[in-house]
Amino acid sequence: MAPAPINASTTLDASEKVKALLSRLHANSLAQEEELNKPGGKLAELKALKKQSDASGDTTSLADAQRQFDDLMRDKMIALEEDKALFVYHLCRTLSATRVVEAGTSFGLSTIYLALAVGQNASRLDPEQKRTAKVIATENEPGKIALARQHWKEAGEEVEPWIELREGDLRQTLASDLPSEIDFVLFDIWTPMVLPTLRVLEPSLKKGAVIVADNVTSSADGYREFYEYVEANRSAYRTLVLPYAGGLEFTVYNP
Ligand SMILES: C[S@@+](CC[C@H](N)C(=O)[O-])C[C@H]1O[C@@H](n2cnc3c(N)ncnc32)[C@H](O)[C@@H]1O
Known part of the structure; x- marks a missing residue:
């Protein structure tokens, strides 16, 4: 008889309250995405428009498509x-x-997972080291910022104390006051932000830091600059794509 599949969420070390919050947020996000990705919907139309403007080099219609995309995404979790x-x-x-x-960061869902891990890892540290343990979260949409804070508050002590949210464009908010040795980076952001942000973080990455980037296969065009940079700096970056939906890039920084 085939073994019963493991329910992965039972491997998460978190209270029932936090698990219930996570389930609710995942369900909301999936429902929104189903609606968003309907064939012939606004997102499909905008993707086509962006591609067309890109190919023709029409910067005015490209900027217009980007504005419409930002408007559409303003209240979406993704x-x-x-x-x-x-x-x-x-x-x-x-x-x-x-x-x-x-x-x-959006509505703060992935941040909850990161904060649980950081809080649990920090419990082994002495008080001085514990003080510096945190997830630096980044978001520039005021509506999303408010909801993220609300969700972390709801999650409570396991989560909220381990998060520092930097509000605004992350290319600026991450430009100073970073930990001297970053252990881990999650890229789950519009692709044009990835390489500029990596360049901002690079001087503060620990030797052996791990970087995970989402949707590298489904958004391969958007990640082109990132790949070119990694390719040109092969001695520092080792990278492979994990077969999650859309492709999840796993990169080790080892200069
Ligand atoms: C894919 S969503 C993040 C989802 C989140 N990681 C989660 O799992 O819940 C990407 C977010 O990046 C934000 N974003 C896009 N460009 C940004 C920028 N320049 N600075 C800060 N945040 C930005 C968007 O508003 C959006 O909420």
């Missing part, structure tokens, strides 16, 4: 799927990561 979030949680636990940066 959260990391549960299986990827659990992987990221266990990875951070395994790495004993306590200095974590999240590029792209």
